Amino acid sequence: MTEKKEPPSNMTKPNSPSADRKNTHLRFAALRDEHMPTDFSISLDTYRRGGTKEFLDKTADHITAQPMRGFEPEYRNIVDYIVRITHRIWEEKDIGYIYDTYSHDCRVWDDVGLQYGRDKIVADTVHTNNAIPDARLVADEIIWAGNEEVGFHTSHRTMILGTNTGYSRFGPPTNKSLRLLCIANCVARDNEIYDEYVAYDTAALVQQMGLDVVEMAKRVAARRPQGPFAPNFDASEPSRMAGQGTPPRYPIPDIVENNVREFVHAAFETIWNRRNFQAMNRVYAPSVVFEGSTNRIYRGIGQLRSHVLSMVAMFPNIQISVDDLYWMGNARDGYLVSIRWGGIGAHRGHGAYGEPTDREAHIWGITQWLISDNQVQKEWTVFNEFGILMQILGER
Known part of the structure; x- marks a missing residue:
């Protein structure tokens, strides 16, 4: 039972940085368990000891440093990196910092498909900040694994808070308060995120804006491929064939320890x-x-x-x-x-x-x-x- 591996791209030159990153991603898909942190010395709880203010205090003694070759020297560890680039982009509104922290050919999966390129990420972030100008992203948890050699995987659980006072792809502002759960899984190396899966709670967003979720889903679907979402979801998702055999039995371990x-x-x-x-x-x-x-x-x-x-x-x-x-x-x-x-x-x-x-x-x-x-x-x-x-x- 192994995780699904992605085929290598034939559109990337073998010796280019992008090829190196993609090859790293393929290696990570088969990572051995020793690449998983065995304690919480580098974790969100440790990082925010003493209060939220210390999220941005890079000199705090309790923030454990780790090797991060290729990353900007101000980042002490991968949790520090994720927390602070998120704060800078979303709350300080330095949206252009995406150009420094995402690869130009970054792949992003969202609600309805696969999209490419950091320019799309910049445009979407501007759109969301326009719709929710007072947006705050409160970090709930960051689960991470990997290292500077094989790349860092992070699973960033966030609560998005704000008010819909600007226009969005769903229509004019409704002035409704929003509270949305989001989990973003990223792969980063050399200071760049090059692969991201973002599970936004878009249905809750529409609902909290006071709109009909079903009718809005029909309306947005009718606008494709001219609409704001991926033009062809079916083509962007690999086929999954379950087959006709009896599902295998896998005993659930009674003890969870190193397994x-x-x-x-x-x-x-x-x-x-x-x-x-x-x-x-x-x-x-x-x-x-x-x-x-x-x-x-x-x-x-x-x-x-x-x-x-x-x-x-x-x-x-x-x-x-x-x-x-x-x-x-x-x-x-x-x-x-x-x-x-x-x-x-x-x-x-x-x-x-x-x-x-x-x-x-x-x-x-x-x-x-x-x-x-x-x-x-x-x-x-x-x-x-x-x-x-x-x-x-x-x-x-």
Whole structure:
């Protein structure tokens, strides 16, 4: 059971910096477990000890330094880098700093597809800041792995706060207050982010703006390819064929210690692909707390199981694969885990998305787990809900 590997690009010169970065990404897809941090000496909690003010204090003694070849010398470690470039770009409004911290050919996956180039990132960031001029990005967690040789992977969970006082792709300002969960998974090397998966809670954004999410999804889908989103989602997502065989059995370990990869894969395969929802009692603590897309908050296994059942009921043939996985921690202190996953399912069941349309949807998301005492105590999941609605409800 291994994460999905991406084929090498034939559009990049073998000896160019971009080729080197892409080759590094391919190597990271098969990283061994020793590339995962075994403690929290470099972590968001350690970084912000003493208050939020010290986020920007690069001289704070408690901020552990790590080798970061090619990065600007002001950054002490990868958490420092992620926190401070985010603050500079979004809150200080130095949006042009993107030119220094993203590669020119950066790949960005968002709600509905794959887009290329930092110019697109600059344009989208200007757009969002115009729509939410008082936007604040509050860091909730940063899970990281890797090093200066193989590149740094980061999973940055953020709460976006602000007020819609400017025009957006969804229409004129509504003056509504916004609170949105977002998880951005990036790969960085030599001071540049060159690969990013951003799970925005776009459906919650539309909802909190006071707009009808379903009608807006139909409207935005009808504007493609002239609209603001990726022109062809189907072409940008690799095919996923589940086949006709019986889903394999993967025993879920009773003890989580130096086997996080095995635990995660077994949990996803057993719950989602074998439809063994009883196994959630093994994976999750009875008092598990879940926070997810479109303001979902569940407490306890019963509520979380109902959510999983509702998704599988709407997409009864869905098969989920783990596409990227990394973690930090140990058995004594617990583990923080980042899981990027995806799948394809046909909308053939009843549920929150309306009458079945029989249309296939590409579904992907990013999940973060807090594991302690051999079970998941907390889960945060953001998935492309607005993109799903566009795919199953848009005109064809």
